Amino acid sequence: MTRMAVLGCGRIGRMHAANIAQHPKASLAAVYDLHEPSAQDVASAQDVPAVASPQEIFGDAEVDAVLIATATETHADYIEMAVAAGKPVLCEKPIDLSLARVNRCAEAIKGSSVPIQIGFNRRFDPGHRAARDAMRAGDIGALHQVVITSRDPELPPRSYLEAAGGLLRDMTIHDFDLARFMLDDEPAEVFAVAGALIDPQLGAELDDVDTAMIILRTADGKQCHINNSRTAVYGYDQRVELLGTKGMLQSGNRRPHALRRFSTVATEAAEPLLYFFIERYREAFMAEVAAFVDAIENGRPPEVGFEDGRRALILAEAAYRSLAEKRSVRVDEIG
Amino acid sequence: MTRMAVLGCGRIGRMHAANIAQHPKASLAAVYDLHEPSAQDVASAQDVPAVASPQEIFGDAEVDAVLIATATETHADYIEMAVAAGKPVLCEKPIDLSLARVNRCAEAIKGSSVPIQIGFNRRFDPGHRAARDAMRAGDIGALHQVVITSRDPELPPRSYLEAAGGLLRDMTIHDFDLARFMLDDEPAEVFAVAGALIDPQLGAELDDVDTAMIILRTADGKQCHINNSRTAVYGYDQRVELLGTKGMLQSGNRRPHALRRFSTVATEAAEPLLYFFIERYREAFMAEVAAFVDAIENGRPPEVGFEDGRRALILAEAAYRSLAEKRSVRVDEIG
């Protein structure tokens, strides 16, 4: 039984706390949030103590591992503290919005064998994973193209966007990681186009974008397209397509149930897609915790580690440079 | 080149005339209709003569074969005349509404080798045929159940219904034939339930029904369900499902194109189904003529012959007796 503490009791931390509590091989030991009522709320729902500081958690011998779901700017500090305390870490993405800070963190933890897993939950989605497994099993021959469609249901509030670090570091970063997972290889070049099409104020006021198209290429020429939008009114649109010499695989969207409607104007009309990540990636979030616990218990490195978090951020940086310079950017110009 | 004449220039005769004219191995020789303007209309559209009587066609040495698409009560007479004239016949279903008349016709043409094909077009639908071919090839192992869904888009006008002979002889007769085709065997028992649910006046005034469910069983126990409705507002609903020990096959509906719509209320919403038989079974009607021409040119009996028309009518009679007596009726009680 791995006793886990959760730092950060916002929407996603609350979900992780519940998932940990339900996991047969994990238990929830304690929770923390800078905003005490949030911590109290999760603590009482899960019947565990809410502690007053992260230090209490890092210093607690009864805590075997930590899950970090606090504000992004604290991630690197807490990773360093957890590693210093010898506590395995499952940290929400991104590691930090600054590549320099991520690199310093990497330096700080160099040589440590404390397991670190980054919360790229989509790798654990049953459909996406089955697609990759089939590809690696040779079902579609040699892989040539990957197409990732990733559209959020709704533009988040301005307050969120002000702290999020920009579309490519906040939202696309999941797709950059998924691209690496699906390509089973490193992108060598990045090209990006983006705009504030949904909310032009976003560009004017935050220098942010809400709609993007990206092309990645690996050293041996495999191609990957990512397309992003902050608004898909029909639901959270999450698809992956893999084209190979012997076939194609598509990991598709999910709906709450399988009702189809037939009328004078439409046939086979299905429900809107599951609204957002907590619903769509429910199994993935649970599998992510399971994989973390499994890695710790079996002394194996987590499947998706610190360096994966760093590489995704490097791709985001390359994409930003591409936006600025309107050219394909070699990833080694950044990393 | 098989020179064909078409008797009957209503909606379906007009379609057959055009199909014959387009067929690479057939040509349209002449057309006839009791209602001369209809004949003239098709004649001028296809640039062929409209003749004044069926006799002209049966006596014309330049006519190799005839397609009968006249009113049902003339079918048996014309079949007998065609056979007497030695002209192969492709006759629309049903042969007659009266089994006694069909039996007399069978007697009249006994011993003749003139090819007769009945217009059970659905046997030639690419999807339905592919389902049956796959079943006969063993893809689903031993066949256990057949489910036929067959719903017209709209109740026909009262004038049509008055002459149609009742739902089971007019509409279900296609499904009875399709059941025999898919079962690859003879139904031995029939049970039927029906009602005038769409238009209760239909029951009161015409003693007809518009909605039915039927179960057929073969001697060795294979089961078949047919469900019929005269109104499916979402389009002409034509499906066949085959369940076997090793799998299932479904031959599904057709739409004019493959557009899918996604909105706040629905996803993957497709177009309404193709409206009715001329659109839905376009390829089937063309393949039916092709099979007829092919049978004639190669001296082979047509795939679906006079006896198939008779057997479908016997099933309709058995179903009517089942309706009346609320019991399973053995087919040999009728035939």
Added chain:
Amino acid sequence: MTRMAVLGCGRIGRMHAANIAQHPKASLAAVYDLHEPSAQDVASAQDVPAVASPQEIFGDAEVDAVLIATATETHADYIEMAVAAGKPVLCEKPIDLSLARVNRCAEAIKGSSVPIQIGFNRRFDPGHRAARDAMRAGDIGALHQVVITSRDPELPPRSYLEAAGGLLRDMTIHDFDLARFMLDDEPAEVFAVAGALIDPQLGAELDDVDTAMIILRTADGKQCHINNSRTAVYGYDQRVELLGTKGMLQSGNRRPHALRRFSTVATEAAEPLLYFFIERYREAFMAEVAAFVDAIENGRPPEVGFEDGRRALILAEAAYRSLAEKRSVRVDEIG
């Protein structure tokens, strides 16, 4: 918080115990099984006591309600004991294989206000329920036809079949209830055809069948078809279709994820269906417990009660008589 005890720790009791334990408003108080190791197993997994007799549960003031998942022949006894003890009951279907016993049980509990819910889980399936809700909201106008496809993935072991009471009482009973739920009305007539097509020995040795087709009709003429098979190699096939004057609704099958494969021989090939009821109806089983708890807490009668269990059994009896007499059987001949 409703404290529930589970009687019967077989496959389905074990699942219910876990569902109760996870429910935010319920807690698992104790478990019991005649076979002690089974009870111990669930007890230790859920960290609750295993008690030595049902009486301990019925007499325990700390138990607010019971879930009965024991062998069918004990259901009626335990219902009577629970009612006598004033404990609300959620009882797995069927109430009993004997209608006489069910009627005696009804007599025994007459006048009691202790809530009884029968485990017709399918009513709580999100897709099936959404279909019925849409129908009741008028989305498809007046309902005319219901088609229920219900096929198990695999023939159960002989030992199970020997005790199950026959296909129509064991398996179809779910579909009879679902038919009543979807028709929103009482079937007045039943016709059934069935055979031992998968395993002919089943007929010879157990006088049982494995493949069936049934037609129900309500007093006002609505039609319902049920088709059953004990073997669908492609997975647990659970579909409901509702045809009305303004449209059609289909509640379809479920798969573990949304991967589709494209190759030289097939396109859009999806995964096999979820294997069986525990996977396919996972949400339904959880919603069933939630509805039970909700009914108790709010003093409302459960949505699906004792009489629903009795009516489904009556339909099974009518269907058996129809099989024997090859005729449509009026339900009031039985009930």
Added chain:
Amino acid sequence: MTRMAVLGCGRIGRMHAANIAQHPKASLAAVYDLHEPSAQDVASAQDVPAVASPQEIFGDAEVDAVLIATATETHADYIEMAVAAGKPVLCEKPIDLSLARVNRCAEAIKGSSVPIQIGFNRRFDPGHRAARDAMRAGDIGALHQVVITSRDPELPPRSYLEAAGGLLRDMTIHDFDLARFMLDDEPAEVFAVAGALIDPQLGAELDDVDTAMIILRTADGKQCHINNSRTAVYGYDQRVELLGTKGMLQSGNRRPHALRRFSTVATEAAEPLLYFFIERYREAFMAEVAAFVDAIENGRPPEVGFEDGRRALILAEAAYRSLAEKRSVRVDEIG
């Protein structure tokens, strides 16, 4: 009745000849091919004369319009000759592989009112057109993204590729036109990535590519992704997706029929896609001729004219420059 002559009797010319012959308002007047047996073959199949030279056609008063389906390098010459002769032209794409030659042709025909239609058949596909119509009708609000998937079933023979002018001018040119059609606007910037992944020899020997990803952007920021492959073993993959502020539209693939297979390993497995353009775009090719005839008869300019052919080629040139310079190329750098 528009009397049309067909120049070029290869695969596509033969198809056009048959489509013209079947069109109710057009007739086939004559055919020509440099390779006389090809011309004779089509001539005898359609029962029209095969003429010995293009000049015979351009000088024939009985010919109202011409369809050019000869080798690409002759297109511009024949367009000029047709315009000089006052004969409306339906010319297969591309106008020429050289933008300079296209520009000279534009100069040569400047001021002429002879209708010229370019064979961008996909604009006439019922599904693609319905998508665009729905978009223009406001069904999805403001358009933000277009995704075009366009993959041929199989690498063409080397001889074809040697003359084809490269992937982007030969194959992608259709997608460039479709992008303009769907965006309902001009792309202002082009970025392309491509490689010889299917057949590396193609790169080494012909300096050609077989797999590409492209991003287009309009002046107001709308984004379009095209992805191409010369080999999709599951069939000719032709999809268009439009994302807007109020919804999404997808125009999907086509299959020969609607059979779906269910087995132990797959469910809903559909047939491979229609093999290639003649089958997939059958209705589109017929609608293209119909639109041309309609434009001539009603004195309207064709929907897709010479300038559309030129603009698609400019996009191909811009894409080639992008490939070479690994940067986004402004379209006005080319045109």
